[in-house]
Amino acid sequence: xxxxxxxxxxxxxLFPGFVFLTLWLIYPMFKALQISFYDWNFLxxxxxxxxxxxxxxxxxxxxxxxxxxxxxxxxxxxTVSGQLILGLSVALAIDRITCGKIFFRTAYYLPVVxxxxxxxxxxxxxxxxxxxxxxxxxxIDILHIIENGIPWLNEAGTAFLxxxxxxxWKGVGWTMVIFLAALQSISKEVLEAxxxxxxxxxxxxxxxxxxxxxxxxxLVIVMLTIGAFQTYIPINLITNGGPVHRTEVLLxxxxxxxxxxxxxxxASALSYILIIIVFSISQIQIKLSNQIEK
Amino acid sequence: xxxxIKTIGKKMFLYFLLLIGLxxxxxxxxxxxxxxxxENIFVFEFPPKFIPSNPTLQNYLTVLTTRQFxxxxxxxxxxxxxxxxxxxxxxxxxxxxxxxxxxKRKKLLxxxxxxxxxxxxxxxxxxxxxxTSKMNLLNNLWGVIMVYIAQNLSLSVxxxxxxxxxxxxxxxxxxxxxxxxxxxxxxxxxLPLSTPALATSAIxxxxxxxxxxxxxxxxxxxxxxxxxxxxxxSFHGQxxxxxxxxxxxxxxxxxxxxxLFIFFQKxxxxxxxxxxxxx
Numbered sequence: 001x002x003x004x005x006x007x008x009x010x011x012x013x014l015f016p017g018f019v020f021l022t023l024w025l026i027y028p029m030f031k032a033l034q035i036s037f038y039d040w041n042f043l044x045x046x047x048x049x050x051x052x053x054x055x056x057x058x059x060x061x062x063x064x065x066x067x068x069x070x071x072x073x074x075x076x077x078x079t080v081s082g083q084l085i086l087g088l089s090v091a092l093a094i095d096r097i098t099c100g101k102i103f104f105r106t107a108y109y110l111p112v113v114x115x116x117x118x119x120x121x122x123x124x125x126x127x128x129x130x131x132x133x134x135x136x137x138x139x140i141d142i143l144h145i146i147e148n149g150i151p152w153l154n155e156a157g158t159a160f161l162x163x164x165x166x167x168x169w170k171g172v173g174w175t176m177v178i179f180l181a182a183l184q185s186i187s188k189e190v191l192e193a194x195x196x197x198x199x200x201x202x203x204x205x206x207x208x209x210x211x212x213x214x215x216x217x218x219l220v221i222v223m224l225t226i227g228a229f230q231t232y233i234p235i236n237l238i239t240n241g242g243p244v245h246r247t248e249v250l251l252x253x254x255x256x257x258x259x260x261x262x263x264x265x266x267a268s269a270l271s272y273i274l275i276i277i278v279f280s281i282s283q284i285q286i287k288l289s290n291q292i293e294k
Numbered sequence: 295x296x297x298x299i300k301t302i303g304k305k306m307f308l309y310f311l312l313l314i315g316l317x318x319x320x321x322x323x324x325x326x327x328x329x330x331x332x333e334n335i336f337v338f339e340f341p342p343k344f345i346p347s348n349p350t351l352q353n354y355l356t357v358l359t360t361r362q363f364x365x366x367x368x369x370x371x372x373x374x375x376x377x378x379x380x381x382x383x384x385x386x387x388x389x390x391x392x393x394x395x396x397x398k399r400k401k402l403l404x405x406x407x408x409x410x411x412x413x414x415x416x417x418x419x420x421x422x423x424x425x426t427s428k429m430n431l432l433n434n435l436w437g438v439i440m441v442y443i444a445q446n447l448s449l450s451v452x453x454x455x456x457x458x459x460x461x462x463x464x465x466x467x468x469x470x471x472x473x474x475x476x477x478x479x480x481x482x483x484x485l486p487l488s489t490p491a492l493a494t495s496a497i498x499x500x501x502x503x504x505x506x507x508x509x510x511x512x513x514x515x516x517x518x519x520x521x522x523x524x525x526x527x528s529f530h531g532q533x534x535x536x537x538x539x540x541x542x543x544x545x546x547x548x549x550x551x552x553x554l555f556i557f558f559q560k561x562x563x564x565x566x567x568x569x570x571x572x573x
Contacts, residue, residue, distance in 0.1 A: 020384070
C-alpha cells in the first residue's frame with residue numbers, strides 16, 4: 001500500500017486508538033512523574049509546591065513503606081515459586097495422560113478466570129477464625145494437626161499464609177497452560193532418542209525436558225514476578241493491610257496514601273518506584289532472553 | 295508383560311496426583327456454591343456441611359430483589375459491551391496500520407504499545423483520577439469505560455498485529471488492483487479472515503472489564519452506579535458479613551464467565567500463549 005494516494009491512511013487507522021492512549025495513559029504517565037516532585041494534596045486549598053526528590057527520600061525513610069516493599073518481595077518469592085513448581089508439575093502430568101486432558105486443563109484453569117474480588121472474599125471465608133472455618137476444620141478435625149482454631153487474619157504471619165495460598169491457587173492454571181503449550185513444541189524424536197538410550201522418566205524430565213523449557217521457565221518467572229509486585233485486591237479485601245500495616249504491600253500502601261490521605265505527591269512517588277521495579281525486571285528478561293537465543 | 299503393567303502403574307499414579315490437585319482447585323468453588331444455598335444461621339454451623347441440610351434460594355432472591363443487584367449487573371453488562379466493542383474496533387484498526395504500512399515514527403509508536411503492555415495499570419490511578427474529576431466523570435460509567443478502553447488496547451493491538459502479519463499480502467493485491475481503498479481492504483478482507491483473533495481479543499477484553507475492581511471502586515461512590523465487583527465487595531461488611539449473600543452474588547457474577555470460558559476455551563488458550571497475558 002505504498003500508493004501515494006493513501007499516505008495518510010496509517011495515521012487515520014491509528015488515530016482513534018491513540019487518542020485514548022494519549023489521554024488516559026501517556027499524559028497520566030508524565031503527569032504522575034510531575035506530581036511526584038510536588039507536595040500535592042488533592043483536598044488542600046493551598047497551592048501545590050515543588051519539593052524535588054523529597055517524596056522519594058521520604059519513601060526510603062518511611063518504615064511502613066520499607067515493610068510493604070519487603071512484604072511484596074516475600075510475597076513474590078513464595079507465590080512465584082509455588083505457581084512455577086505446581087504449574088509445571090500439573091502440565092507434565094496432563095501432557096502424559098491420554099483421557100481427560102481437556103477436563104483437567106479446564107478445571108485447573110477455573111480459578112484464573114474467576115475475578116480477584118470473588119476469590120479474595122472466598123479465601124477470607126475459608127480462612128475464617130472460627131473452628132467451623134473450612135481450613136480450621138480440616139486442620140483440627142480431619143487432619144488432627146492443631147487443637148484449636150487459628151485466627152488466621154489476626155496476625156501477619158498466618159495472614160500471609162492465607163494470602164500465599166490464594167496467590168498460588170489462583171495462578172497455577174495460568175502457568176500450566178503456558179507450560180502445556182511449550183511441552184507440545186518439544187519434538188517427539190528427542191524424547192524417543194532419550195528413551196532408546198535407556199533414560200528413565202525422571203531422567204528424561206530432568207535432563208531433556210527441563211533444559212528445553214528453560215526459556216519458557218524464565219519467561220514465566222518474569223511474568224509472575226511482575227504480576228506479584230502488582231498484587232492489591234486480596235490485601236485490600238482480606239487484611240486491608242492490617243493488623244497495623246503488618247501485611248501492607250506496595251500498592252495497598254500507595255492506594256491509601258492517595259485515596260485515604262489524599263497525598264497525591266507521595267502516592268505518585270510510590271507509583272514511580274513500582275514502575276521502576278517492574279521495568280527493571282522486564283529489562284533483565286529482555287537481556288537474558290537475547291543471551292539464551294545466542 | 296512387564297512394560298504394560300509399569301505403564302498402567304505410572305498412569306494411575308499421574309491420575310492420582312491430578313485428582314489431588316483437582317480436589318484443592320475445585321473444593322473452594324463447591325463450598326462457595328453450598329454456602330450460597332445456606333440460611334445465614336447455618337453458614338458457620340459445626341461441623342461444616344458441603345450439602346446444606348435445608349438448602350434454600352433465599353440468598354439469591356434477596357440479592358436479586360432488595361440489593362440493587364440488577365443495577366450492578368446491568369452496569370457491568372453496559373461497561374463490558376462498550377469497552378469490548380471499542381477495543382476490538384480500535385485495536386484492529388491500529389494493528390492494520392502496524393502490519394500493513396510503513397510510516398514515520400512507527401518504531402516509537404509500536405514501542406509505546408509494548409511499554410503499556412508492561413505498565414502496572416494501578417500506578418497511573420492518581421492522574422487518571424484527577425483527569426476524570428476535571429472532566430466531571432466521577433460517578434459516571436463513561437469514566438470507567440474510557441480508562442478500561444485505554445488499559446485493554448495495547449494487549450489487543452499486540453495480539454492482532456501478530457495475527458494480521460500472518461495473513462499473506464497476495465490476497466489483498468487483487469483487491470487493490472481493482473481500486474479498493476485501505477478501508478475496504480481492512481473491512482472486507484482482513485477483518486473477515488481474522489475472526490479467531492478478534493474473538494480472542496474480545497474475550498480477554500470483556501473478561502478484564504467484567505472483573506475490574508480497583509478503578510471502578512475508586513470513581514464510583516453512588517450505590518446505583520456500582521459495577522458487579524464493586525457491588526459484591528460492598529456486600530462484604532466491615533464488621534458483619536452475610537456470607538450467603540456475598541456468595542450468591544458471586545455465583546451469579548462468575549457464571550457467565552465460566553460458561554464463556556468452557557465454550558470458547560481454545561481462544562483463551564490462544565490468547566494466553568500468544569500474548570503471555572496474566573489473567
